[in-house]
Amino acid sequence: MQRRRIDLTSGDWDEGRAFPKHDTTEFPYRLFSAHLEFQEAALDYCLGIVSRAGSGQRERRMAFWGTLALMRCVSSSPAAALSALRNRIANESDRLEPQIYDEDGEDEDAVDIEPGTAFAIDPELNALMARAENLVHEADPKMAALVDTLLPLIKKGANPVVFCRYLATAEHVRDGLRKAFPKLTIESVTGVLTPDERRDRVAEMAPADDDKQLSRILVATDCLSEGINLQQLFDTVVHYDLSWNPTRHQQREGRVDRFGQPAELVRSIMMFSPDSAIDGAVLDVILRKANKIRKTTGVTVPLPDERGPVTDALMASMMLRRGTHRQLSLDLRLDDGTRALETSWRDAEENEKKSRARFAQNAMKPQEIAPEWQKVRSLLGSPADARQFVERAMARFGVPLEVRKTILLA
Structure with a gap:
């Protein structure tokens, strides 16, 4: 039986109170x-x-x-x-x-x-x-857009994590944010740090008792997309760079939007430029299709295993957006790859639907499962059964027992 997060948050389940609400938005910006x-x-x-x-x-x-x-x-x-x-x-x-x-x-x-x-x-x-x-060395429109994105959030007391793909970009963003928000604690965590150093860098951002009201901003690469939980210190994720893998995209948000997040609302913001043929290709070929499947099935489906069609589809999309039609035979091969990718996405969606229908918790009736559950519970035994077993076993070996604070000690 599979229990997705949506199964816990969409009904009357008590567990739903342990998860924050998630607000996802897009922030388009124009290139100079x-x-x-x-x-x-x-x-x-x-x-x-x-x-x-x-x-x-x-x-x-x-x-x-x-x-x-x-x-x-x-x-x-x-x-x-x-x-x-x-x-x-x-x-x-x-x-x-x-x-x-x-x-x-x-x-x-x-x-x-x-x-x-x-x-x-x-x-x-x-x-x-x-x-x-x-x-x-010139003004960066993407950096300016990030500052515009963060300003209203910082005023509301948000604590963002800004995810970048590359080391040079992360350092550029960190330096730019320190100029824009000189009073805030702003650090970066990248692959140049060891895993222990990354954990220490994050832990050091915890506020002191006298400045808990001040916001903090962490700039990170995907070395933090897994392994280190950030929900105690941060409540917002900004995708400064689009991830080309929908699973990695979800992993970034999962560092903050997870069990134990004290904030009632978690925000995730995806930055992109409609002027960019690159951003447009990634959105159309990968992220929007993966998001459509996630909304339908409740889970993120990874990229198809065969990457050739993905590469072809990205190239075709960028060529189309640039109005480029070099080599008709090349264009035809790219079109073949695009169609193959569309088929792979549809197959992945259908397989996921079948899997969810087969194992979904809503497909099982509690009144039908209860008798079997009771049988298993009786076979496993209760705490009283476990205590009786220990008492009889120790008595068989001649080991005296005494009760101290309701704990049996030999």
């Missing part, structure tokens, strides 16, 4: 012209690489992975984009795919390091690096 032009230039450069890729499956896939890895960094922040453009990778290109889809292995501690690119240095790539370096 210089940032939009940089994103479009980077995407055009990557699509050119894809168009020139060979017809072999590996060559084409490598071009796709390199494109998506770079575009993730470009949409995160100019600092992350610059780091990715500067980083070079040699024979580790196969490691790009798990990083793109937020599936870093358990043995990879620094999950937030910007991936390098497999593209050869050329004048166009050098020009992109120069653009990124200039943008690092």
